[in-house]
Amino acid sequence: MIKRYLTLPNFLMLIVFFMCAMLSVKAVFADEDKHEHEHAGHHDEEVAHIDEDMASLNAISTAIVSSGDISKTITLYGDVTLSPEHTSHVTARFAGRITRVYVEYGDTVKKGQVLASIESNSSLQTYNVTAPLSGSVIAKHANAGEVVSEQTLFTITDTSTLWAELKVFPSQASLIKAKQTVILQSDDMQTRSVISQLLPNTSGEPFRIARVKFKNPDDDWFPGLLVSAQTLVDKREVNVRVPLSALQQYENKTVVFIKEGGVYKSQPVELGLQDNQFVEVLSGLNAGQQIVTENSYLIKADIEKDGAEHSH
Template sequence: MNQDKTMFNKSHFVFLPMSSLLSIAALILLIMSPAIAEDGHAHEAPQSDQQAQAQLAESNQQHDHEITHDKDNHDESMPKEDEHDHSAESKPEEEGHAHDAEDEGSEHVEMDDGMAQKHGVVTAEVTAGQISVTSKLYGRVVLSPDEISQVRARFPGQITRVYVNFGDSVKKGQLLASVESNNSLQSYNVTAPISGVITAKDANTGEVAADQSLFTITNTQSLWAELKVFPGQAMNIKPGQKVRLLHNNTFYESTIKQLLPSKDDAPYRIARVALDNQQQVWFPGLLVEAEAITEQTEVKLRIPNSAIQQFEGASVAFVKVGNQYQVRPLQLGLNDGQFSEVISGLRQGDDIVAENSYLIKADLEKAGAAHAH
């Protein structure tokens, strides 16, 4: 028995009944079936993921479409008054911005009356008036033959005394010299026939006065402008017409007194215009430019040309409103060199800068340059 027991323990094989073996195999299959199932589905996983993603995208699209439909249905169901109310609420704001933009865009210069007076800024009222049609004439200033006097002794004799010198100004009737007559041996006085300046003197004490000129007196307080009138202008130029003569950027008004033929058969006429030279602004030999007024037209609005400036490519004037000088673009009509007709841009009674308006323009340009930087 012990020998049999020993032999049994040393054996490497265990013999089981067939039914037990089948039970064990079934148990092993049962344990390994989940792993086999995972292996089998591993190859189908990519296809399942793609189908899931496609289904998700389709679901999102359908959801967006439903939201859009809901929104559209909601908008369509909104009352019309709501839409009107929204626009009404935004309108005042838009109008406010437009007003602000207009205020910011209005260009002006601030200057009080004291500063304006200091800088010579002078204003004038816009009124109705005349615009003149003119013709340009050119010529020179000459002495009047009536204002040059050659003074002689009435009777031959010896000059006993001379009272004036070359270059002296004399008045009409003033004593010039004394002469003792050769016939009567009586002394008589030589006086000035006109007022003026001694421009020539040929008389000295002790000399004999015969028929020569003792003094030449020239009156420069009354001069003439002799203007050339060419054939193309002759039909429009007549005696009695008003003339504006330009000198040192200032106009002087006078009248054509005479129309004379030219000397030496030159192809023009001479229009003679008297010049009042009390202020001694004219000189003999001075070249002059003149405008003969041939026609005058009444206009509703006119302003002096000195009030017009060029600003940002337009003709403008500056209107005084309180302490502001505001820019007003102009549409201009007739221009006679001194005044311009205003078609639009101003109203009668507007107070505009008539003198030194360039100072306002300069301030605006400086302000614009500073704003640009």
């Protein structure tokens, strides 16, 4: 029966059918290989395509990488005190009886303003006690009719200048020097000054006192206020630095995201010195490149999402 139907025409048709089937299978595998290659190539790129409008809408900010200073600081803590040279304890020049008092506790006075009148015991003449400086009356021990001699009648202080007294513990002592810059902070207030003096602590506790004189023109600061102080102990210029906000952890590496046109891609970096705002980049990045400095986590999320979609 087989010999009867396997004629030459049928045999040739069978060969043609078999060859076509093989070509189809080869084409299918070639197409799958191409797709896998394209998918792998796309994943290796690890890029995000975000246009300017979308970047602006999501507050994705960029900056040009440059050189700059890295500052090392130490945080000290303490409180605000009155300025000794801006505080005066007012006494009577001559013993006598107070005939009149013109100010009260808490009043603000001007330099030369009359505070009280006193009748001298020796001359029986009345003389005035005046303010030696402008400021606030923070203590009053004078009342009309009292007899006075050497005691303090008024204490006046000018709070337009104050001091911060900061504790310097043994582990910090070798790094803290006079003239170093400090940024004092209390709640949302901040001011810049320098360490004026380093004094021993007379209480016997194991720390020194760093005294910082600062201006208080708006009278926002006051004695007893607790403060922290970022104290600059070292500063050096580095060739490449980036803000800390630019850093992300991606695939177990520290990266920044470089912007080239509308394309963002991850770039692993090796880091060096660091302060509270910036970090030195030792390798992986050059000055002049544009990087994402704010909301870089959105770029990371976009790349991870794209990679997840292509893995299925």
